[in-house]
Amino acid sequence: MVLNVAVIGSGFGGLGTAIRLKAAGVGNFALFERADDIGGTWRDNTYPGCRCDVSSNLYSFSFAPNPRWSNTYSYQPEILAYLHDVATTHNLRGLIKFNHDVTDISFDVSTNLWHLTTSEGEFQARTVVIAAGGLAEPRMPDIEGIGTFTGPIMHTAKWDHSLDLTGKRVGVIGTGASAIQVVPQIAPIVGSLAVFQRTPSWVMPHLGHDVRRRSMRLFKTLPLAQRLVRALGYWQRELLVLGFVKNPQRMTKGEQMSRDHLARQIEDPNLRERLTPSYRLGCKRVLISNDYYPAFNRDNVTLITDAIERIEPHGIRTKDDTLHELDVIIAATGFYVTDNPIGQKVHGVNGEQLGEAFRGEAANYKGTMFPNFPNFFMLGGPNTALGHSSIIFMHESQLHYIVKAIKFALLRGARIEPSAQAAQKWTKELQEKLPGTVWGTGCASWYLNEQGKNTTIWPDFTFKFRQETKLFDESDHEITV
Ligand code: NAP
Numbered sequence: 001m002v003l004n005v006a007v008i009g010s011g012f013g014g015l016g017t018a019i020r021l022k023a024a025g026v027g028n029f030a031l032f033e034r035a036d037d038i039g040g041t042w043r044d045n046t047y048p049g050c051r052c053d054v055s056s057n058l059y060s061f062s063f064a065p066n067p068r069w070s071n072t073y074s075y076q077p078e079i080l081a082y083l084h085d086v087a088t089t090h091n092l093r094g095l096i097k098f099n100h101d102v103t104d105i106s107f108d109v110s111t112n113l114w115h116l117t118t119s120e121g122e123f124q125a126r127t128v129v130i131a132a133g134g135l136a137e138p139r140m141p142d143i144e145g146i147g148t149f150t151g152p153i154m155h156t157a158k159w160d161h162s163l164d165l166t167g168k169r170v171g172v173i174g175t176g177a178s179a180i181q182v183v184p185q186i187a188p189i190v191g192s193l194a195v196f197q198r199t200p201s202w203v204m205p206h207l208g209h210d211v212r213r214r215s216m217r218l219f220k221t222l223p224l225a226q227r228l229v230r231a232l233g234y235w236q237r238e239l240l241v242l243g244f245v246k247n248p249q250r251m252t253k254g255e256q257m258s259r260d261h262l263a264r265q266i267e268d269p270n271l272r273e274r275l276t277p278s279y280r281l282g283c284k285r286v287l288i289s290n291d292y293y294p295a296f297n298r299d300n301v302t303l304i305t306d307a308i309e310r311i312e313p314h315g316i317r318t319k320d321d322t323l324h325e326l327d328v329i330i331a332a333t334g335f336y337v338t339d340n341p342i343g344q345k346v347h348g349v350n351g352e353q354l355g356e357a358f359r360g361e362a363a364n365y366k367g368t369m370f371p372n373f374p375n376f377f378m379l380g381g382p383n384t385a386l387g388h389s390s391i392i393f394m395h396e397s398q399l400h401y402i403v404k405a406i407k408f409a410l411l412r413g414a415r416i417e418p419s420a421q422a423a424q425k426w427t428k429e430l431q432e433k434l435p436g437t438v439w440g441t442g443c444a445s446w447y448l449n450e451q452g453k454n455t456t457i458w459p460d461f462t463f464k465f466r467q468e469t470k471l472f473d474e475s476d477h478e479i480t481v
Contacts, residue, residue: 004410005029006116006125008105008342010096011040013131013379013395015083016061019090020399024407031092032118034101038087040133042080045178047159048185050076053177053288055208057230058237058390061086065226067219073208073288105130106347107374112415114376127375127406130342134380134391134456137336141173145310153329156182167191168327171316173308175201177287179332183301184291193301194324196308196316199284199444200277202258206288240388241461244282248438251281265293274305279443285387337385337456338449348372358382360455363427365418365476366468367458368398374417374480375409377402383430384465385456387439387447393462397469404472415480422476433459 004026007017010033021029037043052059056069056079064086070078087093097120104117105128116123138157140146146153154160156178170190172179175197187193219226243250258281266272275293277284295301306318315325343355349372356362357370360382364370367384368377379402384394409416418426431453434440439447439454447456458465 001028002113003028003030003123003125005127005129005406006105006114006123007031007129007131008102009033009040009131009133009136010038010087010092011042011131011133011136012061012083012392013040013133014038014129015086015090015092016392016395016399017129017131017379017402018092018095019061019063019086020403021406022090024403026403026406026410029095030123031096032100032102032116032123033096033098034119036098038093038096039080039083041135041157042076042083044136045076045157045159046161047156047178047182049181050156050178051181051208052076052079054237054390055233057226058233059392061392062230062396064089065219065223065230067216067223067226069211069216071208071210073206102345104345104347106351107349107376109349112374127409128346128377129402129406130346130376130378131380132340132342134337134340134385135335137341138331139334139336140331141333143173143308143311145312148313149311149315149326149329150313151327151329153331156330156332157335163328165190165328169315169325170194170328170330171196171324171326172330172332173316174332174334175199176332176334177285178334180287180289180292182330182332184289184295187295187298187301191300193295193298194304194316194326195296195301196304196318197274198307199279200275201284201287202255202277202281203261203287203289203292204254204258205261206290208288234389234393237389238461238463244388244438245433245436245459248280248282248436248441251438254286255281262293266296271296271303274303280438280441282387282438283441283443284445284447334446337446346373346376348376349374354378358455360449360451360453363420363423365423365426366398366401368401368469369405369418369423371418371420371423374415375406376417377405382427382455383458385447385458386462387457389462394458394465397462397466400466401469401472408472408474412479412481416477418476419478430459 007014010031014031056074101119106115108115114125114128138155169192171194173196306320309317309319317323343358346354364382367381434454437459447454449455
């Protein structure tokens with residue numbers, strides 16, 4: 001049977017797509033999930049302290065508010081439980097093909113169908129939605145000798161809960177969003193903790209707090225109250241665009257707040273100095289934590305700022321020729337983002353890889369569609385991620401467009417793809433906005449591709465993206481019936 005839609009992934013993006021397709025009356029579709037459960041990155045990241053740095057009222061579907069969030073910034077187990085609730089409420093599990101690892105998605109010009117190769121067999125679909133997630137493929141550090149270490153090495157996104165860290169000599173590589181959450185959690189139980197920092201992060205005070213029972217009851221009985229809280233959070237975050245995008249000089253105020261936060265928590269001026277970034281706040285992701293800096297005040301935690309030379313059988317050797325002896329190494333080293341491996345698995349009309357477009361070497365349309373990839377859509381495509389707000393808002397915007405386009409294609413039996421002209425215009429205008437933004441102020445970050453081009457972040461207010469994706473614009477597409 002030929003599917004109307006093949007959706008790849010069952011995290012926030014995949015589940016959101018399924019709900020929107022159902023609501024629009026599109027039937028005969030399936031979600032392909034490589035694991036045996038839903039949840040995407042929120043299923044995979046189970047390291048101690050894993051938590052979302054966007055408030056839960058905003059980091060959730062607009063059409064599925066959760067009045068029971070127990071903290072304003074939820075921890076991973078509660079976010080995963082939320083996704084399970086959503087899947088149950090919307091009766092989605094029967095639509096998901098679990099343990100189906102998609103290895104190839106190619107367009108067949110003779111049938112105008114997408115051909116999917118999976119670990120469980122072959123499938124055909126009229127349209128495809130990739131919802132595989134931008135933070136789905138953990139990146140191990142490319143450090144000489146990594147294979148020679150005799151103890152366990154684990155990535156934060158593949159936490160081994162059977163590994164007892166009690167009393168062990170542990171090294172954490174990286175000081176990004178994952179590291180700052182895991183370090184304070186494991187510091188009290190390990191014997192010693194060496195944190196290997198290549199670049200310090202800007203860290204702001206965390207404003208998260210437990211939600212009172214009274215508020216939960218209010219949100220349940222009066223959903224409008226929760227919608228207002230969500231709206232307030234949304235607009236507060238949109239104001240950040242004035243600094244991130246319009247005038248990065250404005251970030252100096254935030255930098256001072258972060259320096260004050262550091263000064264309040266770390267007394268040692270030398271340590272403070274080594275923890276202070278030298279790039280503009282916002283150029284890399286801004287982090288929030290109240291317990292990261294204090295972890296360095298513990299006797300068993302050491303900040304290592306000498307660069308790593310190599311990994312040896314018994315530890316990590318730094319460039320000053322010190323061997324830091326370790327029992328366990330934790331790689332908090334992020335994900336393949338601009339070079340997400342999903343890009344290598346998708347092939348368009350001429351056999352070209354999606355990866356080229358995704359890396360920013362070819363044009364895309366609204367971060368969602370690509371010339372030569374007919375009836376094909378990507379959630380979290382080029383320049384749709386955010387440094388200041390909730391990615392779920394962007395996904396929902398994309399879904400407005402995607403569902404309209406899919407209905408258009410299915411009803412007419414049409415093949416639709418953005419015209420090269422429309423895609424070039426979109427990509428050019430977007431790239432022209434980027435140099436003046438905070439992400440172009442000269443730091444290395446995972447927002448940039450190998451050529452230093454930002455192919456990840458949306459450089460504007462998110463409501464502008466919502467406007468851009470509201471309607472399916474026939475005139476921007478090549479339509480073959
Ligand atoms: P990340 O932000 O990419 O941080 C990776 C860290 O590893 C950086 O400090 C990086 O140093 C370091 N690193 C990478 N390779 C290295 C090497 N070879 N040698 C030494 N250091 C190396 O990754 P992440 O912390 O997993 O976070 C990724 C994204 O996931 C976040 O930005 C966020 O969007 C999301 N996330 C969110 C939360 C949350 O909501 N709180 C939590 C976790 C993750 P450099 O800075 O020098 O490159």
